[in-house]
Amino acid sequence: MKKILSGNEAVARGVYEASVVFASAYPGTPSTEILQNISTYKEIYSEWAPNEKVALETAIGASIAGGRSFAAMKHVGLNVAADPLFTFAYTGVTGGCVVVTADEPGMHSSQNEQDNRNYAKFAKIPMLEPSNSQESKDMIVDAYALSELYDSVVLFRMTTRVCHSKSLVEFKDRKEVGIIPYVKKFDKYVAVPAIGRSLRHKVEERTNKLKEYSEHSKWNYVVNNHAEIGVISSGVSFEYANEVFGDTVNYLKLGFTYPLPEKLIADFCDNNKTIYIIEENDPYIEDFARSLGKKVFGKDLFPYTGEMTPDVIKRAVLGQNFESLVPNPELFVGRPPTFCTGCPHRGFFYELGKKRKKIIVSGDIGCYSLAVGEPYNMMDSLICMGASFSAGHGMQKIMDMKSDDDRRVVTVMGDSTFFHTGINSLINTVYNNGNTINVILDNRITGMTGQQDNPGTGFNLSHESSVIMDIEKIVRALGIQHVRRVNPNNLQEVKETINWALELETTSVIITDWPCKLKKTYNDDDMVKYDKMWQTKDMVLEDKCVGCKACLRSGCASLVFNVEKNKTEINSNTCVGCDVCKQICPYDAIVKDDRYV
Amino acid sequence: MSKSIKVVGVGGQGTILLAKILTTVLVNAGYDVKMSEIHGMSQRGGSVSSEIRFGDKVNSPVIEKGDASILVSLEQMEAARHIDYLNKDGILIVNNYKIHSMVTLNGKVKYPNNIIDELSKQVKTYVVDGTKQAIELGFDKVMNIIILGALAKALGISDLKWEDAIKENVKPKFLELNLKAFRLGLSQVN
Numbered sequence: 001m002k003k004i005l006s007g008n009e010a011v012a013r014g015v016y017e018a019s020v021v022f023a024s025a026y027p028g029t030p031s032t033e034i035l036q037n038i039s040t041y042k043e044i045y046s047e048w049a050p051n052e053k054v055a056l057e058t059a060i061g062a063s064i065a066g067g068r069s070f071a072a073m074k075h076v077g078l079n080v081a082a083d084p085l086f087t088f089a090y091t092g093v094t095g096g097c098v099v100v101t102a103d104e105p106g107m108h109s110s111q112n113e114q115d116n117r118n119y120a121k122f123a124k125i126p127m128l129e130p131s132n133s134q135e136s137k138d139m140i141v142d143a144y145a146l147s148e149l150y151d152s153v154v155l156f157r158m159t160t161r162v163c164h165s166k167s168l169v170e171f172k173d174r175k176e177v178g179i180i181p182y183v184k185k186f187d188k189y190v191a192v193p194a195i196g197r198s199l200r201h202k203v204e205e206r207t208n209k210l211k212e213y214s215e216h217s218k219w220n221y222v223v224n225n226h227a228e229i230g231v232i233s234s235g236v237s238f239e240y241a242n243e244v245f246g247d248t249v250n251y252l253k254l255g256f257t258y259p260l261p262e263k264l265i266a267d268f269c270d271n272n273k274t275i276y277i278i279e280e281n282d283p284y285i286e287d288f289a290r291s292l293g294k295k296v297f298g299k300d301l302f303p304y305t306g307e308m309t310p311d312v313i314k315r316a317v318l319g320q321n322f323e324s325l326v327p328n329p330e331l332f333v334g335r336p337p338t339f340c341t342g343c344p345h346r347g348f349f350y351e352l353g354k355k356r357k358k359i360i361v362s363g364d365i366g367c368y369s370l371a372v373g374e375p376y377n378m379m380d381s382l383i384c385m386g387a388s389f390s391a392g393h394g395m396q397k398i399m400d401m402k403s404d405d406d407r408r409v410v411t412v413m414g415d416s417t418f419f420h421t422g423i424n425s426l427i428n429t430v431y432n433n434g435n436t437i438n439v440i441l442d443n444r445i446t447g448m449t450g451q452q453d454n455p456g457t458g459f460n461l462s463h464e465s466s467v468i469m470d471i472e473k474i475v476r477a478l479g480i481q482h483v484r485r486v487n488p489n490n491l492q493e494v495k496e497t498i499n500w501a502l503e504l505e506t507t508s509v510i511i512t513d514w515p516c517k518l519k520k521t522y523n524d525d526d527m528v529k530y531d532k533m534w535q536t537k538d539m540v541l542e543d544k545c546v547g548c549k550a551c552l553r554s555g556c557a558s559l560v561f562n563v564e565k566n567k568t569e570i571n572s573n574t575c576v577g578c579d580v581c582k583q584i585c586p587y588d589a590i591v592k593d594d595r596y597v
Numbered sequence: 598m599s600k601s602i603k604v605v606g607v608g609g610q611g612t613i614l615l616a617k618i619l620t621t622v623l624v625n626a627g628y629d630v631k632m633s634e635i636h637g638m639s640q641r642g643g644s645v646s647s648e649i650r651f652g653d654k655v656n657s658p659v660i661e662k663g664d665a666s667i668l669v670s671l672e673q674m675e676a677a678r679h680i681d682y683l684n685k686d687g688i689l690i691v692n693n694y695k696i697h698s699m700v701t702l703n704g705k706v707k708y709p710n711n712i713i714d715e716l717s718k719q720v721k722t723y724v725v726d727g728t729k730q731a732i733e734l735g736f737d738k739v740m741n742i743i744i745l746g747a748l749a750k751a752l753g754i755s756d757l758k759w760e761d762a763i764k765e766n767v768k769p770k771f772l773e774l775n776l777k778a779f780r781l782g783l784s785q786v787n
Binding site for chain 2: 160166167236242309324326328333334336338340563
């Protein structure tokens with residue numbers, strides 16, 4: 001049976017076919033849908049972890065206990081999981097284990113563009129790189145065989161286009177391998193220095209065997225079109241190169257990319273007059289080819305950043321692209337992503353914005369990063385998951401050293417980010433007598449990646465009820481005395497709370513508590529707590545609106561300013577009655593729409 | 598040879614479902630098909646696009662500028678933004694509807710009002726009142742299926758089982774409404 005699957009769906013299918021029994025991940029674009037799809041296979045136990053390190057560690061435990069295990073994360077997630085990865089690279093596996101890293105050339109939804117192929121070399125573990133969905137599935141199945149044969153975790157490097165593009169996939173059945181009986185292996189898994197030293201030699205022996213495998217791996221092959229030009233490529237770049245050159249060049253397609261096949265690459269270079277190395281992000285293959293003394297075209301010709309799409313290759317090699325229409329810049333303006341109508345972050349950032357001159361805002365990764373744009377312009381920094389509290393603490397310590405600048409640092413992060421690594425950062429602030437104002441924007445879900453449950457929501461990946469971790473109780477348990485929970489849609493309450501926190505000279509925490517507009521699953525308690533949520537609509541009384549545009553500072557996409565009438569209008573198709581604009585209007589021109597009360 | 602269709606719009610308008618049904622119908626007809634879309638941040642009211650390529654054998658999942666034979670836009674300004682993806686002999690199908698962006702909402706910049714006139718001068722353009730017609734049908738969200746109907750007609754490949762593909766991709770309780778929307782869309786293109 002052939003079905004059209006995204007790379008992420010294909011990986012999930014591969015994990016199923018490979019008889020994996022344990023899978024974990026933390027959501028992160030473009031990898032999120034892998035675990036979501038895995039969770040639809042009842043044969044695989046799967047769970048969301050609070051962060052990538054935990055996800056990998058649970059997968060390591062599952063492997064040690066004898067089950068085939070799996071973890072997935074976006075590229076920056078592997079930084080978080082790097083600690084266990086590097087030692088797991090030494091110990092090897094019992095049940096096979098594969099880790100997906102989903103890289104983002106072009107940074108569609110990421111803060112950087114790191115090339116995680118370097119991690120395979122760094123950690124000395126085998127790596128596979130699929131080009132399309134069929135390979136995503138087939139390589140995963142093979143990755144488990146390799147993992148067990150060579151006694152190593154396998155890194156599986158995907159990129160946005162491989163994850164999110166769809167192509168046809170031929171299915172196979174799941175081949176049960178069962179769970180390997182547990183035997184204590186002290187010399188293998190207890191990585192104290194003495195054992196670590198002996199494992200280090202094993203790693204070297206393994207790498208030498210893998211070098212041999214790489215030369216004959218079915219994933220590394222030459223396509224001989226009897227041409228004089230040779231293209232070496234991996235991942236989706238291979239598809240792009242095929243689009244551009246078709247059968248006019250020879251190809252060396254590399255799918256098993258750590259360790260790279262030395263002889264295969266050297267011979268291919270020697271057998272072609274001109275060599276182009278087409279790869280996204282770093283000159284990973286190129287540097288290797290150059291280290292063999294080969295003359296190649298690589299990043300001297302192709303851009304060092306972004307995707308190597310066919311148009312980019314054509315521009316670099318052929319110097320021309322398809323003839324295309326020229327867009328008229330007068331016919332469109334920018335359309336950056338923005339907070340949804342009804343987003344609970346809006347009311348909070350509206351009020352915080354009024355304090356702009358008195359504060360520095362330390363931001364974090366999540367939907368609230370959208371407050372960087374109009375009309376909020378709120379963030380002073382944004383580094384990585386969980387950094388807002390800790391980077392903010394460092395900033396505040398320096399600001400406190402300045403006698404002529406009394407600005408306070410306000411740190412913001414969401415509920416899922418708090419559970420990810422924010423807790424550790426907050427511990428640091430409390431422990432070191434910090435005095436930042438720490439805001440946890442609790443929208444009761446992991447929002448940006450598309451509504452995944454987390455330890456605060458009361459549900460797990462299997463849709464079972466689980467303990468709801470109460471953020472307020474956690475924060476108080478850390479020893480923070482000054483904690484307030486607010487409804488972010490109640491502007492008066494938000495304003496008073498921000499003023500309260502600014503008056504304090506010690507660490508405080510503000511928890512904004514209102515669900516994401518896109519949240520789908522609720523607890524019984526939620527239905528009582530968030531009364532009449534999304535059930536009403538607001539409207540503008542045309543005779544009262546004076547066109548002052550104050551409401552537009554809320555940044556709501558349901559408010560449209562009618563220039564001809566000089567009045568604001570509310571789109572009744574999309575308004576969900578959060579009342580933020582209603583509270584801002586100085587002329588009481590916005591009211592509840594009676595038809596929807 | 599492969600053929601490319603690009604579908605653009607604003608997050609939440611239903612570009613993904615439209616692209617999914619198009620993909621289904623082409624796969625069912627035996628074509629090699631690749632579809633690419635970017636999701637994540639841009640779904641929050643930002644500009645979104647799906648790219649579909651089909652033929653005997655498709656390599657790249659992404660469309661180059663100047664390569665699309667049809668550009669489908671669920672919103673006016675998005676059509677203008679992505680017009681360079683269209684081949685100069687290609688067809689533009691545009692939903693006659695404006696969605697403001699943050700910069701036009703607050704009146705700082707005006708939403709351009711001559712988009713469709715200007716684009717029709719550049720390329721063959723079909724304008725469909727999809728949003729208005731969807732509201733008349735009783736559900737504004739089926740706009741994307743009305744536009745799909747227009748696309749089905751403009752694509753001009755007979756033997757594609759569109760209604761089966763819709764059935765595969767929408768919930769049974771919305772099927773009738775979606776089929777109605779699709780047929781309405783079919784009648785908009787001559």
